[in-house]
Amino acid sequence: MQNSSESIIGGLVEAAPRPLTIRLHRDDDVVIAREQLVGGARLSEEGVTVSGLIPPGHKIATRAIAQGEAVRRYGQIIGFASRAIQAGEHVHIHNLAMGEFDRDYGFCAASRATDHAGTPATFEGIVRADGRVATRNYIGILTSVNCSATVARAIADHFRRDTNPESLAPYPNIDGVVALTHGVGCAVDPEGEGLALLQRTLGGYAAHPNFAGVLVIGLGCETNQIARIMETQGLVEAPFLRTFNIQETGGTAKTVAHGIERIEEMLEAANRVQRRPVPASHLIVGLQCGGSDGYSGISANPALGAAVDLLVAHGGTAILSETPEIYGAEHLLTRRAVSREVGEKLVARIHWWEDYCARNRAAMNNNPSAGNKAGGLTTVLEKSLGGIAKAGNTNLVEVYEYAQRVTAKGLVFMDTPGYDPISATGQVAGGANLICFTTGRGSAYGCSPTPSLKIATNDALWNRQQEDMDLNCGPILSGQKSIGQMGAELFQLMLDTASGKRSRSEMHGYGQNEFVPWQIGAIT
Structure with missing residues (x-):
């Protein structure tokens, strides 16, 4: 991600103008607007001129893209041009659509040994008799x-x-x-x-x-x-x-x-x-994102991923879920599976969802929601690629079905819908004793009996809905903090919350109405 730089003028350190956009990968065909851009604005770092109004968090084409051509963000395919797109043009639902493409599952290709922390972190926990x-x-x-x-x-x-x-x-x-x-x-x-x-x-x-x-x-x-x-x-x-x-x-x-x-x-x-005091290995953290926007995969989700890497290094467990919201990005997880069997379990859940949607005459791309699209997300592929950033870079060690008890240590996956209350309910049933919930559009959510931390992706949301947010990852977008710094701060907040510090949702009394078990099957 591009950040602001500094130059020395007349002996004084002066911050160079901050780029108007964020580039996530050298192979990307789009960049992300840091703020609202108007037609005629020059993106000097990309060598293109903006055409029309671009809302904050939305995508701008950095080259001419032919109709039917794949469009990349994060270095991965997020969709295909439904018509020809000019350099500098807004890329969104009017010119970007879903399409079929092959994914290289590369089972275990990126699996690596976990680096364990030397001195285990601790939190103040309650130890039951058993x-x-x-x-x-x-x-x-x-x-x-x-x-x-x-x-x-x-x-x-x-x-x-x-x-x-x-x-x-x-x-x-x-x-x-x-x-x-x-x-x-x-x-x-x-x-x-x-x-x-x-x-x-x-x-x-x-x-x-x-x-x-x-x-x-x-x-x-x-x-x-x-x-x-x-x-x-x-x-x-x-x-x-x-x-x-x-x-x-x-x-x-x-x-x-x-x-x-x-x-x-x-x-x-x-x-x-x-x-x-108990070791952080006793933490089981459910990972959630809701009300996502174009910044979710740039700030809050990667910061949570950095915190997850720290949690796993200290022996803890993180549960990634929301199967429809990893669709199109599952190959990045199968490559991190510790065994082919674990990777195949994940692919089997994807196939179950494809069949489930077909039986109910639905499409996997009924996601993103209207709010996600208003925030800059166009296809489920794009949302999925940003969503799995919550999982950090650690190995995928196991795959569970909904509400199954989680016993493995490390990063695991639980099959759930993308709807947050249902998904988190399954995670808590599996044993999650903390929830971390990233949001770009805003969220009002809690999850009794498990505390839920809500993490804002941008300064505007933090300033608007601060009473519901526990942490602001907006400083990542402005270059004031790195993803690693923000992840370390979040990991400490996780330990503090597990030790009894009340989250904002707990202060507001959320938690009882958000218990929503997954309902499948016929009701007669």
């Missing part, structure tokens, strides 16, 4: 079916610190009581993939170390029977994992009272936790 390490200390209420959602929320509302402060006043070490509800659980195939996936998600949350205790509440007659959840997920009722349903407990009011009593029985013991 050795699991938590970053937060919640009590959770899960539901087997939508029919028990209202009861679950009523129980959690009783323990809200803003409306009933006395309920948790004696228990300062408890982060809160949260109800994580959903809209399914009945009228589905009892042996189908959809119900199995929901049960796996609920099981992952029930066993999550960030929960000191859990209630699982049902109606009683639903397809998703609690007994079946417990059986398939290897769960056993215990003092800190209680289950019951409305029909057997005696109705709504009695069930709410019963739930409040069960939680009150947990509070004293749940409050008896103390944070202590």
Whole structure:
């Protein structure tokens, strides 16, 4: 990336004019506007003149491109010219489209030995009796079916610190009581993939170390029977994992009272936790990007990738997800796979998605969203290439299906949709105890019981929506900080947040409504 330079004039150091654009790779056919450009502006570093208005974060052609010719950004194909494009012209949805092209998967070709840090980083974690390490200390209420959602929320509302402060006043070490509800659980195939996936998600949350205790509440007659959840997920009722349903407990009011009593029985013991130093190897970080823009793949995503490389060097785990948003860039991950088997697993998930979209008469390129396009992203190929920058440069060590428990150390991939709440829900079910979420357009998101850090790609977003952002990567665009410097700063913020520092989303109370299990299969 080009940065500002300095020249010496009359004995004084004077900053040379900052280039108007950013070039990401010498083979690229486009550069990215740092700010809004108007027709006639001269891009001296590229030797072209801008034609028309170019919004910030959008692409400008650096050469004449013939219709049908491949267009490159990051040194990779992001689409094909749908008509002839002149040098200096705006490159976007009006002249750039998807197209088929071969990808060289080159399994394991770029795999390399991991450089481990000499002195492991630590954070102040909560160590459970069985050795699991938590970053937060919640009590959770899960539901087997939508029919028990209202009861679950009523129980959690009783323990809200803003409306009933006395309920948790004696228990300062408890982060809160949260109800994580959903809209399914009945009228589905009892042996189908959809119900199995929901049960796996609920099981992952029930066993999550960030929960000191859990209630699982049902109606009683639903397809998703609690007994079946417990059986398939290897769960056993215990003092800190209680289950019951409305029909057997005696109705709504009695069930709410019963739930409040069960939680009150947990509070004293749940409050008896103390944070202590633990290695960063206990961190499992879910990687997310939402509301992406043309700067996401230049600033925040590479900075997060640099932080991931540090995390892996210290023995930790990072979960890359959002399969439709690596589409067209998956070959860059298969080349980093530690084995052909791992690489083939990733390719198999891509093929599943191609078939899934075909069955539902959808296209993989229904992504990017309207907001992504307004921010400068044109095709899913371009979005994917910027998105995988979150994964840094480390090896891909394993591939998981949605909500599967993550046990490997290092960079792993979990198959999820691109929709952030569904994707992050799967990551947390897999064990993520921290989420890092980059955004260029802005985001309001949280993910109980796991803290979520939101990382802005540019100064304009930071200045506009700072109350929702935890870190600004805009200084990368201005040349004030390098990607490595920003990555180190983010890694430290990850450690601080895992140690108990509250994220902006936690301060605003986000997290309960963002629990969204992936719904697949027929509902009858």
